[in-house]
Amino acid sequence: AQTVTQSQPEMSVQEAETVTLSCTYDTSESDYYLFWYKQPPSRQMILVIRQEAYKQQNATENRFSVNFQKAAKSFSLKISDSQLGDAAMYFCAYRSYNTDKLIFGTGTRLQVFP
Amino acid sequence: DSGVTQTPKHLITATGQRVTLRCSPRSGDLSVYWYQQSLDQGLQFLIQYYNGEERAKGNILERFSAQQFPDLHSELNLSSLELGDSALYFCASSPGSLSGNTIYFGEGSWLTVV
Numbered sequence: 001a002q003t004v005t006q007s008q009p010e011m012s013v014q015e016a017e018t019v020t021l022s023c024t025y026d027t028s029e030s031d032y033y034l035f036w037y038k039q040p041p042s043r044q045m046i047l048v049i050r051q052e053a054y055k056q057q058n059a060t061e062n063r064f065s066v067n068f069q070k071a072a073k074s075f076s077l078k079i080s081d082s083q084l085g086d087a088a089m090y091f092c093a094y095r096s097y098n099t100d101k102l103i104f105g106t107g108t109r110l111q112v113f114p
Numbered sequence: 115d116s117g118v119t120q121t122p123k124h125l126i127t128a129t130g131q132r133v134t135l136r137c138s139p140r141s142g143d144l145s146v147y148w149y150q151q152s153l154d155q156g157l158q159f160l161i162q163y164y165n166g167e168e169r170a171k172g173n174i175l176e177r178f179s180a181q182q183f184p185d186l187h188s189e190l191n192l193s194s195l196e197l198g199d200s201a202l203y204f205c206a207s208s209p210g211s212l213s214g215n216t217i218y219f220g221e222g223s224w225l226t227v228v
Contacts, residue, residue, distance in 0.1 A: 033214055043151075043202055044116070045219035052214070091157065100145060100211055101170055104157040 002027045004094050006105035013082045014113050020067075021077045021108045023092030031097040034068065034075045039107070040088040048090070051075065079110075087112040117141065118220035120205050126226045132193040135223045137205030139186055145169070145208045146188040147217060148180055152201040163188055164211040195227045 003026045013019035025034070036048040051059045051068050058066050063083075067076045079086055092105040117140035127133055139146050148160040150173075159172035163182035174180075177195075182188040192199060202222045208215040 035216075037219075042221070043224075044221045045204060045206075046116075047216055047218065050216055095214075095217075097214070098212070099170060100162055100164075100208070100217075101147070101159040101172060102149075102157075102217060103159075106156050 002029070002032075002094050002096065002103050004092050004103050004105040006092055006108050008108045009106070010109045010111070012111040012113060013079070013086075015082055015084060017082055018078060018080045019082055019110065021079075021090050021092075021110065023075045023077070023105055025073050025075065025092070025094050027073070027094065027096070029096055029098070033095040033097075034066075035093040035095065035102065036064070036066070036075075036077045037091045037093060037104075038086075038088045039091060040085075045091070049077065082112050084112050084114065086110060116218040116220060118205055118207050118218055120203075120220035120223050122223060123221065124224045124226075126228060127195060129195055129197060129227055131195050131227075132191065133195065133225065135190040135192070135203050135205070135225070137188045137190070137207075137220060139188070139205075139207030140218060143207035143209050143218075144186065145211050145215075145217075146182055146186070147206040147208075148174075148188070148190050149204040149206065149219075150201045151204060151222070152198075157204075160190070162211075169211055192225070195225075197227050200225055200227045 119138040
């Protein structure tokens, strides 16, 4: 069975600085998708970024980028120029080609200080 | 706004009671998913429906049931409620099944069992 591990329960960053959130996963599959979701205090789950495992190029969405290391089964999220609105819980998630369900990590709470 | 609509947003009920949570997926989406987010167990996949039929089942208790109607909206029925059922219940949707489409989440329904 696939598992997702987020080893950083909490992280903090100064406004305008860069922070990296870690995620590792375990799978025997070669094809899959990886996601980062953001959950602000409103508790809504908001998609931040997605990565297809077959793509070697790291996904980027504005200030958010990932470092996808397939061999190491690592999928970290880098937030550049951090803003106060980035403060939230961030969840890493795995989705197999063979199933639709998302498997979530336990989350990392990000604090952003002015 | 993800386009996934959930009602009610908040619900308080007593132990032993039964409640129904409702979800309208994004326009055009055929797959509906239900997730439970509790403090001690993180985000857990409950069940998925695709075009009216059950597609995948996760850690859903026998006291819980769901269905997807011809108009594609879905309901999650929770019965014989226990204190431990207090959680945030998310509905999510995606266009297809096994297609890698991004899954979008609603704002969730807060259930408090007293």
